[in-house]
Each structure stands twice: as structure tokens, then as C-alpha cells.
Amino acid sequence: MTATPAPRDATTGTTEKVADAIRNGIRTGQFVPGQHLVEAELTLRLQISRSSLREALRHLNGDGIVAIHRYRGAHICRLSRRDTRDLLAVLEQLVRLAARLAAASTHEKRALMDAALDAARRHDEDGDHRSYIAIRQAFYDCLFEVAANRELPRVTPLRRADLFRAQMRPYQSWEQQQIHTAGYRRIAQAVVAGNVEAAEAAVQALFAETRAMVTALPDAAFEEG
Amino acid sequence: MTATPAPRDATTGTTEKVADAIRNGIRTGQFVPGQHLVEAELTLRLQISRSSLREALRHLNGDGIVAIHRYRGAHICRLSRRDTRDLLAVLEQLVRLAARLAAASTHEKRALMDAALDAARRHDEDGDHRSYIAIRQAFYDCLFEVAANRELPRVTPLRRADLFRAQMRPYQSWEQQQIHTAGYRRIAQAVVAGNVEAAEAAVQALFAETRAMVTALPDAAFEEG
DNA sequence: TCCGTCAATATCGTCGGACGATTTCATCCG
DNA sequence: CGGATGAAATCGTCCGACGATATTGACGGA
Numbered sequence: 345m346t347a348t349p350a351p352r353d354a355t356t357g358t359t360e361k362v363a364d365a366i367r368n369g370i371r372t373g374q375f376v377p378g379q380h381l382v383e384a385e386l387t388l389r390l391q392i393s394r395s396s397l398r399e400a401l402r403h404l405n406g407d408g409i410v411a412i413h414r415y416r417g418a419h420i421c422r423l424s425r426r427d428t429r430d431l432l433a434v435l436e437q438l439v440r441l442a443a444r445l446a447a448a449s450t451h452e453k454r455a456l457m458d459a460a461l462d463a464a465r466r467h468d469e470d471g472d473h474r475s476y477i478a479i480r481q482a483f484y485d486c487l488f489e490v491a492a493n494r495e496l497p498r499v500t501p502l503r504r505a506d507l508f509r510a511q512m513r514p515y516q517s518w519e520q521q522q523i524h525t526a527g528y529r530r531i532a533q534a535v536v537a538g539n540v541e542a543a544e545a546a547v548q549a550l551f552a553e554t555r556a557m558v559t560a561l562p563d564a565a566f567e568e569g
Numbered sequence: 570m571t572a573t574p575a576p577r578d579a580t581t582g583t584t585e586k587v588a589d590a591i592r593n594g595i596r597t598g599q600f601v602p603g604q605h606l607v608e609a610e611l612t613l614r615l616q617i618s619r620s621s622l623r624e625a626l627r628h629l630n631g632d633g634i635v636a637i638h639r640y641r642g643a644h645i646c647r648l649s650r651r652d653t654r655d656l657l658a659v660l661e662q663l664v665r666l667a668a669r670l671a672a673a674s675t676h677e678k679r680a681l682m683d684a685a686l687d688a689a690r691r692h693d694e695d696g697d698h699r700s701y702i703a704i705r706q707a708f709y710d711c712l713f714e715v716a717a718n719r720e721l722p723r724v725t726p727l728r729r730a731d732l733f734r735a736q737m738r739p740y741q742s743w744e745q746q747q748i749h750t751a752g753y754r755r756i757a758q759a760v761v762a763g764n765v766e767a768a769e770a771a772v773q774a775l776f777a778e779t780r781a782m783v784t785a786l787p788d789a790a791f792e793e794g
Numbered sequence: 795t796c797c798g799t800c801a802a803t804a805t806c807g808t809c810g811g812a813c814g815a816t817t818t819c820a821t822c823c824g
Numbered sequence: 825c826g827g828a829t830g831a832a833a834t835c836g837t838c839c840g841a842c843g844a845t846a847t848t849g850a851c852g853g854a
Contacts, residue, residue, distance in 0.1 A: 406631025495655040
């Protein structure tokens, strides 16, 4: 009777493996937003049964990263400009809350953010896109860990943000990634310092940058609507 | 099975019907938080196959209202004090965002909130618990409609809040429900008036009341941890 | 040639059964 | 009384089947 869905149990199942595979495929570019997902093809590629695949797709559908239309199959969601705007508005509030809670946490807990900072510094050196993804993930994992709010990781639409990142990728330069990473660093520094106002301000600044970047993108990067 | 004459969207399927049935059962008290869900029993009760039921359970697991432990089955989540605190913190931020967006919307859109207000007034008269549930649902539906942010209804953990309400029910008096409904009314009025600050303040006040009520509840109302 | 109609196909939704894996529980023995 | 043990219950995964529906492409008439 644990109040929260099983953390370890759930990760050991076939459906979770499949869901992770697709999520990871989105991050690595193996799956592209808008791509049609045919059940028969995926069952062959992933070597699983249709039942398990459908459960995984239903799971991903709940996360909002695949859309399912009756008798027309599933496809990776492709965000419109409006979807992106709405997503960023919600995400900003939740990350702000996370930053506020984290900055108000105990000193030893806040020190965990140093790991994310170190990873960010390493990213500046090699500059691989894969490490950028890793940075992002490490940053948010660490932020949620320090914030110590079990509900935040559940509701924060980070998987949808991955979709957003995937759509931006062809248009985003390495410099922009570096700027974004610098934003993570500023948040982490404010959190480690225990400065609540600075942490919230850093989150706001990061999302302001992101919104500006989105505005500058061509229409081709978005779904119509 | 064959009784699906006019399916127009993805929301009209067996799995969705099952998920709705369980969600509704939680609201009406048919399912109690902590209750064990046996697949064989549910397939008989709902007259569906195990495949469809499992998809539905996976869906509800994604919404965070049922927990699934490998080889031990699914059960309705039961929130601990901490879970409740975390849930309310996140919910407050999202409802605040919704109220802010709604109050800043156009005048004709904001007028939609009058429907929710009328429903709230009707609730004061008959005072049935079922109508209280209806009020709550109508209020949030309307708020999200006016806020015009597609991401908000997706991420806002209202189903988990239903869990919370279900756990409170045995300890919540009718007067407290009325007080809560009055909080909805204040938010709606501020939204209709287009007063952003007042709307956000009303949300804050509502959650402050809720937190105070939670603190006063006995331990028996919560899962341990 | 263009466009509407209609059949063929691909794919999905649901079902039922099967088998191994694991937990749970009652039983038995020390 | 407590720990080992075996049976029952339940779950996870797979497979095959059938009807339902959307998509596609052929066909014929204007």
C-alpha cells in the first residue's frame, strides 16, 4: 500500500523497458516527432508481444508524448506553437516551485546540486549533444531530489519537454545549447547558495530565453494549428 | 463491444470507459483508497477482457491514482500526509496559473465562469454530496476552459486530488464543504471581474484553508509514511 | 482529364486462452 | 511457537483470432 507508484518494481517490467526505449529513442533522435508508430513493426523491432507494446503505448499516451487515434494508430506527438507556449508556461511554474523548494531545503541537501554543476562544466568541454541531454536530465533529477516533493517529478511534463527539444534540434546551434546550460548553472548556483529569490529569478530568466528562441524559430519546426 | 455506433475520437474506447468507471467510482465512494484491485474480479464486474482492463489500469497508473506492484496487483493509491502536502503544493501552483490566465483572458471568455457560479449557488440549496462533486468538476473544467491553456488540464493532478477528497470524506462536515465551495465562488468572481491579483489571492486563500483542514485531520485518514 | 463510388487492404480494438513467474497463505514439522 | 514447505492465487507475457475502421487504389461516368 505505498502511496506512490512503485519506483523499483515498475522499472523491471517489459512494458517499462519498451516505454523507456521509445522515450530514449526520442531523446537520441531515433524517433522523430510526428512519426507514425505501427504496432506490428514495433513488436518486431523490440521483440515483444502486441499486448505489452499496447500497454507501453498507453503509458506513453498518458505522459502525452504519443497520441492515439482510434483505428488510425499511434504517432509521436508533434507540438504546435501554441502547444509549446502552453507547455512552457506550465513548465515554468513547476520548475519555479522546484527551485524555490530546493533553495529552501537544508544545506547538506542543497550540496547535491554540485554534482549537476560539475556535469555542466564537463559539458562545456566536450560539447557533445549526448552529454547535453545527460546534463539536462541530471539537472532536473537533482533539482527534484533536493526539492524533496514527490509530486513534482510525477506531474512535471519533462517528457513533453523532450519532444519540444527534439523538434528544436535541427534549428538549435551549439552556442544556444551552451547558453541554455549556463541557465541551468545559474539556477543550481542560486539553489546551492540557498537564495530563494535568485533561484526563482534564474528560472524566469531561463524560460524567457527559451521563449525568445521559440519565437525566432521558423514555422516548419512546428505542427500547424 | 458492438455498441459503439458513433465513435468520433480517441476518447471513445473500452479502456477509456473502464478508466472513467474507476475514476467515477472513486468520486462516488464505490472504490476506496487503499482498496486492492483484482483483475479477474474487475473483468467480471465490468464485462471486459483482461487486455483492456490492464491497459486501463496502466492508464490510471500514469495518472497516479492506482499503484501497480509486480506480481502483487494494483490498488487504489492512498495518500500519506507528505503525499498530501506535496500534492497541494503542486496543485496550488497550477491552479494559480490557471486563475491568472483566466482572469487575464477576454471578457466574453471570462463570462463562461458564471455557469460555474450558478452551479455553486444551486449546491448551497440542496447540499447533496453528489452535487458538491459536480460543482468541483464544473468549476475546474470551466477554469481550464477560460484559461485556454491546453497543457494545464493534462498535467494538473485533479484525479489525485479526487483521491485526496475521498480520503477526507469521512472526516469532512457539510459546513466545510460549503466553505470550500465558497472558495471556488471567490475565485470565479475574481476571474469574471478580470482581477488577476484577486484571483491569485483567492486561490492562495483556498489552499491555505485546505492545508489547515488537513493538519486538523487525524492520522487515521492517511497512509503511514 | 477529373471526380465520385466502391471494393481491397492495412491496421487497429477487443477478446479468450495459455504458460511461467512470483507472491501469499495455510499447513506441517521440529 | 517459529521456520520450512507446498498448494493456491494472482500477475506478466505471449499467441492467435475476429470484427471494425481508415486508407488506398481501381473503376467508371461526366
